[in-house]
Amino acid sequence: xxxxxxxxxxxxxxxxxxxxxxxxxxxxxxxxxxxxxxxxxxxxxxxxxxxxxxxxxxxxxxxxxxxxxxxxxxxxxxxxxxxxxxxxxxxxxxxxxxxxxxxxxxxxxxxxxxxxxxxxxxxxxxxxxxxxxxxxxxxxxxxxxxxxxxxxxxxxxxxxxxxxxxxxxxxxxxxxxxxxxxxxxxxxxxxxxxxxxxxxxxxxxxxxxxxxxxxxxxxxxxxxxxxxxxxxxxxxxxxxxxxxxxxx
Amino acid sequence: xxxxxxxxxxxxxxxxxxxxxxxxxxxxxxxxxxxxxxxxxxxxxxxxxxxxxxxxxxxxxxxxxxxxxxxxxxxxxxxxxxxxxxxxxxxxxxxxxxxxxxxxxxxxxxxxxxxxxxxxxxxxxxxxxxxxxxxxxxxxxxxxxxxxxxxxxxxxxxxxxxxxxxxxxxxxxxxxxxxxxxxxxxxxxxxxxxxxxxxxxxxxxxxxxxxxxxxxxxxxxxxxxxxxxxxxxxxxxxxxxxxxxxxxxxxxxxxxxxxxxxxxxxxxxxxxxxxxxxxxxxxxxxxxxxxxxxxxxxxxxxxxxxxxxxxxxxxxxxxxxxxxxxxxxxxxxxxxxxxxxxxxxxxxxxxxxxxxxxxxxxxxxxxxxxx
Numbered sequence: 184x185x186x187x188x189x190x191x192x193x194x195x196x197x198x199x200x201x202x203x204x205x206x207x208x209x210x211x212x213x214x215x216x217x218x219x220x221x222x223x224x225x226x227x228x229x230x231x232x233x234x235x236x237x238x239x240x241x242x243x244x245x246x247x248x249x250x251x252x253x254x255x256x257x258x259x260x261x262x263x264x265x266x267x268x269x270x271x272x273x274x275x276x277x278x279x280x281x282x283x284x285x286x287x288x289x290x291x292x293x294x295x296x297x298x299x300x301x302x303x304x305x306x307x308x309x310x311x312x313x314x315x316x317x318x319x320x321x322x323x324x325x326x327x328x329x330x331x332x333x334x335x336x337x338x339x340x341x342x343x344x345x346x347x348x349x350x351x352x353x354x355x356x357x358x359x360x361x362x363x364x365x366x367x368x369x370x371x372x373x374x375x376x377x378x379x380x381x382x383x384x385x386x387x388x389x390x391x392x393x394x395x396x397x398x399x400x401x402x403x404x405x406x407x408x409x410x411x412x413x414x415x416x417x418x419x420x421x422x423x424x425x426x427x428x429x430x431x
Numbered sequence: 432x433x434x435x436x437x438x439x440x441x442x443x444x445x446x447x448x449x450x451x452x453x454x455x456x457x458x459x460x461x462x463x464x465x466x467x468x469x470x471x472x473x474x475x476x477x478x479x480x481x482x483x484x485x486x487x488x489x490x491x492x493x494x495x496x497x498x499x500x501x502x503x504x505x506x507x508x509x510x511x512x513x514x515x516x517x518x519x520x521x522x523x524x525x526x527x528x529x530x531x532x533x534x535x536x537x538x539x540x541x542x543x544x545x546x547x548x549x550x551x552x553x554x555x556x557x558x559x560x561x562x563x564x565x566x567x568x569x570x571x572x573x574x575x576x577x578x579x580x581x582x583x584x585x586x587x588x589x590x591x592x593x594x595x596x597x598x599x600x601x602x603x604x605x606x607x608x609x610x611x612x613x614x615x616x617x618x619x620x621x622x623x624x625x626x627x628x629x630x631x632x633x634x635x636x637x638x639x640x641x642x643x644x645x646x647x648x649x650x651x652x653x654x655x656x657x658x659x660x661x662x663x664x665x666x667x668x669x670x671x672x673x674x675x676x677x678x679x680x681x682x683x684x685x686x687x688x689x690x691x692x693x694x695x696x697x698x699x700x701x702x703x704x705x706x707x708x709x710x711x712x713x714x715x716x717x718x719x720x721x722x723x724x725x726x727x728x729x730x731x732x733x734x735x736x737x738x739x740x741x742x743x744x745x746x747x748x749x750x751x752x753x754x755x756x757x758x759x760x761x762x763x764x765x766x767x768x769x770x771x772x773x774x775x776x777x778x779x780x781x782x783x784x785x786x787x788x789x790x791x792x793x794x795x796x797x798x799x800x801x802x
Contacts, residue, residue, distance in 0.1 A: 252432075259432060367440050370470030370483030373432050 184238035187292035188229040188262065189283050189313075190222040192246055192253040193303040207395045208273060218253045221298025223260075224358035227365040229296045230261045232330055239263040241290065245282055247271030251381055258376035259368030265379065268386040275391035276304075280312030282386035287317060292353055294335075299324045299357040310357035321355040322348055326362050433474075433489055437496035440469055449501040452622035453767050456614065458504055463583075466504070467538025471497070472511060476520065480532035487657065487719040491664035498668030502771030503622030505665045510579035510623070511535070513661040514654050514779070515542025518588035518599055521657070522642035522650035530638070531586065531601060540585030544658075545575040545602075545628055546651050552577075553784050555590075556648060560630065562591040562598060569593075569600060569635040571608075574627060579778070581626025582611050588641065588654075589630070595645030600635050608633035619770035656729050658779050659736040660719050666739035666775055667711035673750040673768055674704045680754055691753070700749040707742040714738065730801075733780075733788040740775035740782060747772040 194200055195215040203210040218226075229240045242257040244250040245268040254265040268282055287295055295314075300307035307323075314321030326345070327338035334351045340359055368376070410416040410423065424431045444465050452458050466472060475490035476482025483489065490513065498505040516535040519527060519542075534540045551558040560573025571591055578587070587602045587609075602609060612627035642650050678701060681692035691697050718731035747769040751758035758765045776782045 255432060259436075367469050368432070368436055369468065370433070370436070370474060370485065371478075373436065374478060374484055376432075 184232065184236040185291060185293045186229045186232050186238060186240045187287055187290060187295045188222070188225050188240060188242050188257070189295070189297040189309070190226065190242055190244050190253055190257055191219040191298070191301040191303070192216050192244060192250040193219045193301050196220070196302065202398050202400065206397050208398070216249060216252065218256045219298050219301045219303075221300060221302070221358055221360070223298070223365045224360065224362050225296035225298050225356075226257050226260055226262065227363045228328060228356070228358055229294075230366070231363065232294060232296075233261075235330065238293075241266060241292075243268060243283065243286055245270060245274070245279055245386065254381055255376045256368060258379045258381075259372040260366055261368075261372060263379075265381045267381055267383050269383050270386055270388075273391075273395075274389065275393040276306040276308035276312060277393070278389040278391045280309045280316060281389040283309065284313045284316035285387065286384070287313060294330065294352055295355045297355070297357055299359050310355050314355035317353075317355075319353050319355065320350040321357070322350060323357040324359040325356050326359050328356060328362065433483075433485055434492050434496065436469070437471070437493040440465075440471070441496050441500045445497065445504055446500040449504075450764065450767070452501060452503050454621075456616075456621040457624075458507060458583075458622050462504075463507075463538070463541075466508070470536075471508060472538035472541070473536025475512060476516060476532055476536040480520075480528055480536060481534075482532070482536035486723040487660055488716060488723055490661055491715055491719045494661050494664040495668035495671075498665035499672040501622070502665070502669060502768065503620045505668070506620045506623035506774075507541075507580060507583075509658065509661050509665065510543055511541045511584070514544035514658040515580065515584065515586075515588055517657055518544060518641055518650055518654040519601060521653050522599055522647070523601070524638070524642070526638055527601060527641065535586075541580055541583055543578050543580040543584035543587050543628075544654065545578050545587045545589040546655075547575060547577050549574065549576050553781055555651070556597070558590060558592060558597065560589065560591040562593045562600060562635070564593070567637050569637065569640065571600065571602065571630040571633040571635055574629045576627050577615070577778075578626050578628050579623055581628050582614055582624045587628060589628075590647050590651050593644055597648040597651070598644050599641030599647040599650050601639040601641060602630070602633060602635060606633050606635065617774075619767075619773050621770075652729075655779055656732040657722060659732040660715055660722060660728070662775060662779050663711060663715040663718075663735040663739040666743035666772075667708050667715065669768055669772060670704065670708050670711065670743050670746045673746055673765065674701070674708060676763075676765060677701065677704065677750045677753045680757070684755075697753055700753055704746045704749055707746055711739045711742055730789065730792045733785040733792075736780060737782050737785040737789065740772075743772050743775060 195217045198214050201210040233240050240262045241264045242254055242262040243266045244254050250267055258265050297310050310323055311321050322337045322339060324340045325337045326340055329336045336349050338345050338347050410420045448462060470483050471493055473482035474485050474493045475487055478484035494505055519531055535542050546555050548558050562569045562571045585604050589600050589602045590597055608631040610629045615625040681697050682690050684691050714735050718728050718735050722728045751765055751769050754765055757763055
């Protein structure tokens with residue numbers, strides 16, 4: 184089976200992000216990057232699919248040289264081959280999906296995995312866009328997956344519940360937390376990853392349709408207020424929740 | 432990537448169990464299995480023998496992370512890889528390495544290093560375990576004490592006296608005549624097991640001799656040299672954790688109307704701790720780098736062992752002092768770190784022996800600084 188997994192290189196969840204001087208992108212200084220956690224679940228699912236059906240797992244990332252670190256992590260987890268679609272420019276979801284879809288078409292994937300969203304821009308669009316561009320089904324926010332010959336059954340999260348869907352391969356499946364528990368790369372895997380080549384390709388230039396005008400951090404949280412410590416404070420608490428916080 | 436892996440793994444898999452490991456004096460089998468699966472039992476073992484091939488530098492990186500969360504687990508991995516398996520790697524024949532290193536690297540079997548005896552501790556040359564060659568077998572008799580990993584190890588690198596001097600042997604636990612004593616009760620690293628191992632007419636195949644008959648003492652000493660670097664890494668791994676805890680606590684704890692981190696008495700302790708860690712980190716990686724480049728590190732190893740174990744003991748004491756009564760309480764992990772640190776001044780050669788090694792070496796060099 185030809186299994187494709189798309190991964191993004193995103194700021195570490197523990198990093199404190201600062202906005203750059205132009206106000207449009209984050210300041211990369213002092214920021215640690217990591218494999219997007221939802222994509223990591225996609226990698227795990229790709230590897231499990233290979234264990235079941237055989238074949239190869241190709242991991243692909245769009246971005247600059249630093250993305251190689253994330254590709255190496257995916258190789259260390261067990262992916263067979265890595266491809267860097269080299270373009271350090273910032274793109275919107277459409278432009279990202281366009282280049283990834285072009286690669287998927289050229290490669291001829293039987294199944295495509297990615298995370299349900301990247302934790303940097305949080306657009307949650309790329310998976311669906313790729314499927315649309317390729318004219319194949321997409322199932323998003325998947326928490327359980329059973330792949331069979333040529334088709335699959337997926338359980339996905341919906342508001343307040345779960346939905347079970349059936350569809351045909353090839354398809355794009357976007358991973359949600361709970362789909363699996365991503366494996367640790369083994370020490371052997373890390374060593375092997377050093378020897379696996381990362382193929383570099385230059386994707387076609389695609390113009391973004393959405394351009395960032397300005398980025399702002401959320402307002403700093405105001406300090407908490409302690410109204411009192413016994414029952415006599417209840418009335419005042421209710422009044423504040425109602426009148427000031429306007430939550431009840 | 433190795434450090435990230437070690438950190439992610441230890442934080443997710445070992446940290447939540449550390450207090451239980453200390454309390455129940457045992458590392459759960461499932462955890463040992465996970466450590467084996469991820470490859471941390473074979474970090475430094477060359478890839479040709481099934482290990483990670485990360486060398487001493489890589490091993491120290493990994494041990495640093497393990498020691499940040501659990502001294503018992505770090506001691507278990509260290510005794511297995513850094514001395515138990517290391518003796519085979521340093522001194523063993525190609526046949527012996529091929530026979531045992533892959534199963535040690537994968538963690539299928541754990542190793543232990545057996546040199547110390549009741550009357551041969553610091554004076555290890557005085558050991559009295561005997562090996563006699565009868566036809567094509569060696570017959571081993573004697574008793575080893577304070578053997579880390581004794582009851583969980585599948586094989587021992589044992590040093591015994593033969594007609595020609597001291598010789599090393601690989602003894603499987605399954606060989607007839609090997610018996611393991613009960614787990615010792617200890618002050619610290621309680622989850623790392625320590626046992627007496629007795630050998631009663633144990634038959635050992637010829638091929639299990641480590642290196643050349645009569646040359647084993649040198650192998651034992653070189654093994655300990657290399658082991659001391661991993662021990663140093665454990666010292667500053669634990670020290671970094673204690674520093675982090677102390678800084679967090681000192682910023683949060685208020686006395687006389689302000690956080691105690693505002694007081695110079697506390698600040699100076701934090702600077703001492705930080706400076707020690709800086710020195711430890713540098714000396715350990717310098718020595719590990721030299722070892723990976725096949726340079727002689729006997730002096731470096733002794734300095735690392737002496738300095739790091741003294742420094743971490745001082746840091747543990749200061750960290751506890753900063754925490755005051757809370758540090759003394761078993762509510763916080765600090766008292767465990769304090770107890771676990773104490774052994775570092777004793778095992779793998781007492782600090783007094785390290786001072787002998789250092790002074791002998793510098794006298795031999797006429798006080799001249801190499802490099």
